[in-house]
Amino acid sequence: MTRTITIPPGMRSGEQSAVPGLPDALVPTEPAGGAEATARRRRTRFPGPEPEAPAPGPRGRSAVRWAGSDQALRALVRDHATAVGLELHGGAVEVGDAGGPVGIGASAVVCTVVDAASLADGRAPGRGAAPLLVVTGSPEIPAAVWSAALAAGAQAVLPLPSGSDDLLSRLAELARPRSSSLLVGVVGGCGGAGASSFAARVAGAARARGPVALIDADPFGGGIDLLVEAPESEGIRWRDTAALGPDDGEALRAGLPQVDEVHLLVAGEDHGPLEQDLPPVLSALSALDGTVVVDLSSAMVPIAVEHLHQLLVVVPSTDHAVRATMRRLRAWQLPDGLASAVVRRSGPLGAGEVCEDLGLDLAATFRDSPRSWVPLLDRRRRGADRAAVELMARLVPGRSA
DSSP states (O other), X not given: OOBOOOOOTTOOTTOOOEETTEEEEEOXXXXXXXXXXXXXXXXXXXXXXXXXXXXXXXXXXXXXXXXXXXXXXXXXXXXXXXXXXXXXXXXXXXXXXXXXXXXXXXXXXXXXXXXXXXXXXXXXXXXXXXOEEEEESOSSOOHHHHHHHHHHTOSEEEETTTTHHHHHHHHHXXXXXXXXXXXXXXEESSTTSOHHHHHHHHHHHGGGGSXXXXXXXXXXXXXXXXXXXXXXXXXXXXXXXXXXXXXXXXXXXHHSOEETTEEEEOOTTXXXXXXXXXXXXXXXXXXSSSEEEEEEOGGGHHHHGGGOSEEEEEEESSHHHHHHHHHHHHHXXXXXXXXXXXXXXXXSSOHHHHHHHHTOEEEEXXXXXXXXXXXXXXXXXXXXXXXXXXXXXXXXXXXXX
């Protein structure tokens, strides 16, 4: 869960501020004066064609369910929901068994928001409902509220108005239409595991599924562009993503340089991405079709987790590598079922032994390719290339590379 309790310097209650990762949105921090007040939105500053603004409709929009009793907090939540194109509904609704969007008339619930007092009174929905957020008007969050939120399965406890940025970002993410995009993270269980090389091979195997973006999210790595011997070319790099908005996915992907039909987002000679740079990029690309493969450093894994469908942990088959991977898994605290092991057969352990020690399912196993072979550009019928092709076939049934 996330706790946001610091008011940005120079900002007072009642002011509006830009949201990190959503530079075009305005943050309402006090209830609007009238019932018909509507949040405004500035034009995107990200390079690319100007998107046409969708025509708002009074019915059929997705909605936030309000399950609380504090009317002042309800007004704040309503203003935030309006800012990202969501309606706010109060009262009880029926929740589907699968926990997906639930109908309220002509709308669909993307999440439930409850105030801390109502949560303490036991008025929060049970687990299995739409995602749950807890809001409070107190800048300090008591331990009892944290305990109740954990028991209810809440994703975050957000004090308002200081947590306005976080609330708006979360609602924007939940409001975004979902598509067939597949986000796959690749990380080494230890240093020198070969994760970047395998990430490039996964991206190559995903080309049969449609557009592919390969994201270099290792700030201290040597650069995946050098690994795949990408020629110098014009295009968007990490330094150009600072103004990225939530609807800029198409412009971002179209502006990335390509190597063998794979779009690359790299730093080049500049510094790599900071922690706050990665979520807006993943959010923007997740709304598109195709596949996004993210080459992650260990420190970036917790930042990327909520966006990923699958995390592949590349582990050499040695005791040293397995112990290092155990430590990283404990530090990451991943959701059940997200991670699986890719075993690089470079040591005495078998793939089954590695997976048993780590408590992970086996996603793929391979032996090293010849040193002269370049990932992404040179494809083999065996080794890591074959493992990547078979892995993508399982992740996306019905498509072959």
